[in-house]
Amino acid sequence: MTIAPVDPILDQLIDAALPHVAFDGWSPETLAAATRDAEVDPAVAKALCPRGAVDLAIAYHHKGDAAMISALKAADLADMRFRDKVAHAIRLRLQVIDDKEAVRRGTTLFALPHMAGDGAKLVWGTADAIWDTLGDTSRDANWYTKRMTLSAVYSSVILFWLGDDSLNMQATDDFIDRRIDNVMQFEKFKAQAKANPLFKPFAGTLERMMGAIKAPSADADPDLPGVWRDPQ
Known part of the structure; x- marks a missing residue:
C-alpha cells in the first residue's frame, strides 16, 4: 500500500508543532504557534488544516504510518514466521515515533467522544497498512477480521507503551508477543470449533453468509475505516 507523502508545508507545521504539543496538546494554541514558528501564512495553514x-x-x-511502511519494505522478513512479521511491523511503528508525548496527547484527543470515530479510523488505517505491506490478499470476511484483530492488538500495545519505562522498552516487546500469542490461540480455537461435529450442521450456512462479505470496493465511502486502495 502506498500512502501519499505529507505536504511539505504541512510537514513543516508538524515539526514546528511538536515542541508545543507537550504543553498545549493538539490544540488551537499549538497550531497558531506552529504557524508562527514555521513562518507559514495563516490562510495556507487553514487550508491545510x-x-x-x-x-x-x-x-x-x-506520517508515522508512511515511515513504518518504508521501514517494513526495507526489512528482511524472509526467515520470519508470519506472526513474527506482524509483531515486527508493530515494533517498527513504535520505533518511527519521534515524540512519545505527541502520541500521548493524540491518544487523549481521540478518546474524546466526538473524536472517537477519527481515532478508530487512524488505528484501522495502521492495521490496514501493516496487512497490505505484508502482502495480504484476502478479499472476503477475512479482510475485515484481520484488520479488526490487529486494530485491537495495536490499540492495547500503544496504551501499554505509553506507560512503559522499562529498559529499551523490553516490557512492551514482551507485551506485543503476548498479544500476538492471544490472537494465535483464538485462531486455533476457531479452527477447532469448525472441526467439531456439533458445528457441521451450521457450517454450510455460515460459510455462505461469510462468503457474501467482500472487502470494500474502489468506490467505497471514503469516510469508512480501511477503504480500498488500488495498488500504486
Whole structure:
C-alpha cells in the first residue's frame, strides 16, 4: 500500500508543532504557534488544516504510518514466521515515533467522544497498512477480521507503551508477543470449533453468509475505516 507523502508545508507545521504539543496538546494554541514558528501564512495553514490542530494530529499519525511502511519494505522478513512479521511491523511503528508525548496527547484527543470515530479510523488505517505491506490478499470476511484483530492488538500495545519505562522498552516487546500469542490461540480455537461435529450442521450456512462479505470496493465511502486502495 502506498500512502501519499505529507505536504511539505504541512510537514513543516508538524515539526514546528511538536515542541508545543507537550504543553498545549493538539490544540488551537499549538497550531497558531506552529504557524508562527514555521513562518507559514495563516490562510495556507487553514487550508491545510480546515479542522485546525485535529488535522495536524491526523497528519502526524499518517506520517508515522508512511515511515513504518518504508521501514517494513526495507526489512528482511524472509526467515520470519508470519506472526513474527506482524509483531515486527508493530515494533517498527513504535520505533518511527519521534515524540512519545505527541502520541500521548493524540491518544487523549481521540478518546474524546466526538473524536472517537477519527481515532478508530487512524488505528484501522495502521492495521490496514501493516496487512497490505505484508502482502495480504484476502478479499472476503477475512479482510475485515484481520484488520479488526490487529486494530485491537495495536490499540492495547500503544496504551501499554505509553506507560512503559522499562529498559529499551523490553516490557512492551514482551507485551506485543503476548498479544500476538492471544490472537494465535483464538485462531486455533476457531479452527477447532469448525472441526467439531456439533458445528457441521451450521457450517454450510455460515460459510455462505461469510462468503457474501467482500472487502470494500474502489468506490467505497471514503469516510469508512480501511477503504480500498488500488495498488500504486
